[in-house]
Amino acid sequence: MPVAVETSLTPGAIFQRDFRTRGQQTVDGRPLRILQWNIERGYQLQRIISELKAADADIIALQEIDIGNERSDKYDTGVEIATQLCLNYAFLCEFEELHSPQRSADAQGGGVHGNAILSKFDISNVRAIEHR
Template sequence: MEMELTLPGKLFRRDCRPAGPARPEAKSTIKLLQWNIERGYQLAGIIEELRAIDADILSLQEVDVGCERSGSVDTGVAIAEALQLNYVFLSEFEELHSPLRDARTQAGKR
């Protein structure tokens, strides 16, 4: 299946939660995590840390979608699938491939 790349200003949503009822109890407090995940270079470790923190809402920066520098993985979807989350993504800009950069410093592929 070809990855759907998001254009700037286009909202992308994927619900990776299992079917069934939502969390059973209402909470009086919400745990919010904000984290720059540095393009998801250490994706397995990021997922494990997010699992351990168990926040109610994750606000992640530098989420790569199909970028060469991060192995062409959609890091946001990978996190949502691993943690069974409802995932919403809004692209701020589109970066393009440059022959002047090495693989780790590349941006998006179009």
């Protein structure tokens, strides 16, 4: 079941929410597992979620998160992943993905696009550092 899409994001805006369950397990004396993945707008969202569940990483960095774009069925792909994996979540909106009549349906925008961190741990002091 899709989670409601956050529609008030603008470039540079940060969205953070905790989807962990109470008492969820964290690292227990084992090496920390960190995974990064460019998910290409979440085109294969359920497959991505299955792979991430199997990897059982402690911290996940995702690129190309779509929120509200037609090409990704207007899903909030990051929230969908964080919810299904029960992880803490922070998203940075990189840019607005404008709708354009010149694009094909599988490339159509209409929402925002950015990057996210998902974690079994608390996420604090979330901020964007502007590249100059």
